[in-house]
Amino acid sequence: MSPEEQRRYTAMREEPFVVFLIGMRINSFLAVRRWLPTLRAMGPMLRELYAHPEKGFLGAELFFNLRGPMVIQYWRSFEDLEKFARNPNDPHLPAWRRFNAEVRDGSVGVWHETYLVEPGGYEAIYNGVPAFGLARATERVPAVGGLASARGRRKSSLPEQG
Structure with missing residues (x-):
């Protein structure tokens, strides 16, 4: 890790x-031909989104259990x-239609x-990790001064009152 x-x-x-959470749940491990296409469908979606940020996609994190x-x-x-x-x-739509028709x-x-x-309406802190989550998808700034506490971070994200 860099300093x-x-x-x-x-x-x-x-x-x-x-914030959009999406995932799949394998209910029958033996039904590989059913769940594998569903699993494989996410990769092309994420590649499309990263290639076209004008679609409004800011970023993602992928997890497995x-x-x-889950993304x-x-x-x-x-x-x-x-x-x-x-x-x-x-x-997405073709994959969703396939899922509904076949599974x-x-x-x-x-x-x-x-x-x-x-x-x-949010608060985030990252300590000792590379750019991750919301900070990787938006702007990452040092958590110093008024941003050093959870209350300060939340307050800093409130719109100006005029």
Whole structure:
């Protein structure tokens, strides 16, 4: 890790944003032909999003557990997320249609949660880790001065009162 990565830092975003959690759950490990296409569908979606930031995608983090993957995604707006999800020219809609048509036996499941975050509605701290999560998807700034405490970080993300 670089000396900069060893310092405390926080994420800064002055506009609203969306946190989108999406994952799959393998319910039957033996049904590989059912869950493997679902697992493989996420890669092309993420590649498309990273190649086209104008779609409103800010970044993502990928995690795995025993039952399957989970992706934390950061988006500029709910409208951008929805537009990507519903666009037949983007990789999500064809994958979603395939899943609904082919996976009816319960061998694999998918889930998602969407959170709309307003300025002042979040707080983040990173200490001794490379750029990660919201700080990698937005602006990473040193957690010093008024940003050194959780209350200070949250207050700094509130819109100016005029």
